C-alpha cells in the first residue's frame with residue numbers, strides 16, 4: 551500500500567549521509583513497524599529505492615531514514631539529496647521487514663557498515679526498551695562519514711566504532727564472532743565485502759542465529775541463464791510461457807497478474823511468491839537455506855524453474 555508523507559526535516563548528518571524525517575500528511579500516525587523494517591520510496595522516473603527505518607519502532611508519528619549519496623549510479627539517493635526538501639512530499643510504501651529481531655533472551659551482536667548502521671540503530675532502541683543485552687560494532691570510512699556518534703557514545707564499551715581509514719581500528723569480524731557465547735544472535739547490515747566476511751565468519755554457527763540484510767545483489771554474480779519454462783497460476787489454472795530472455799515477474803506483469811516488486815535483484819523480498827508444485831531454480835539473495843530447500847517459495851524477479859512447469863500460488 552502506498553501513502554504520501556511530508557518531509558518534516560532534512561539533516562546533513564555526515565559527509566555523504568542525510569537524514570530525512572517523514573511525517574503523515576493525513577492524521578497523526580503512520581503504520582507501525584518493527585525494528586529492522588524498511589520502506590520503499592517512489593521517486594521520479596519510476597525509480598523505487600528501499601531505505602531502512604532508523605527511529606524507535608515505538609514511534610508512530612514519524613519515520614526516519616538515512617540516505618547515503620552513492621555515486622555513480624545513485625539516481626535515487628542523488629534525487630533525495632538534491633531535490634527532497636523540508637515541506638515537500640514523498641510517496642512511500644508501508645514498511646516491510648526482511649531483517650527481524652528474533653525474540654530471544656541471549657546476547658545480540660550487531661555489526662554494521664556505513665549506512666548499514668540505520669536498521670541497527672532502530673534495533674538498539676527496541677532492545678533497550680526490552681532490556682535485552684546487545685553489543686554494536688560499527689565500521690565506517692572515517693569520522694566524517696559516521697552518523698549517530700553522539701548517541702552511541704552514551705553506551706560506552708557496548709559500542710565499538712571502527713574506521714577503515716585508520717588501520718589500527720579496522721573491524722575483525724572473525725575475532726568478534728569467535729568470542730561470543732553460543733546463545734548469541736548475530737545481525738549484520740553493510741556493504742557486500744562486509745557481508746561476505748560475516749557469512750564466512752558465521753558459517754559454522756547455527757544459521758537461525760545469523761541474520762543479515764543486503765543493499766544489493768552480490769557483486770560479480772553471474773546473470774541468470776535458464777531455459778524457457780511454463781508457469782501455471784494455481785488459483786485460476788492459467789498457463790503462462792516464460793521465454794528464456796524474460797523473468798517470471800516480467801511475464802506475470804505483462805499478463806496483468808498483480809505481484810509486488812521493488813529491487814528486481816532478488817534482494818528485497820517484495821516479489822516472494824508461494825510455490826504449489828515444481829522445483830524453483832533459486833537465484834535470489836533473500837531466502838534462507840532452509841526456505842530454498844523447502845521449494846515452497848520463489849522470488850519471481852530473478853529465480854527460474856528446474857521443472858518444465860512451476861505452479862505458483864497466484
Ligand code: FES
Nearest residue numbers: 812814819821851
Ligand atoms: S523484487 Fe526484490 S526480491 Fe524480487
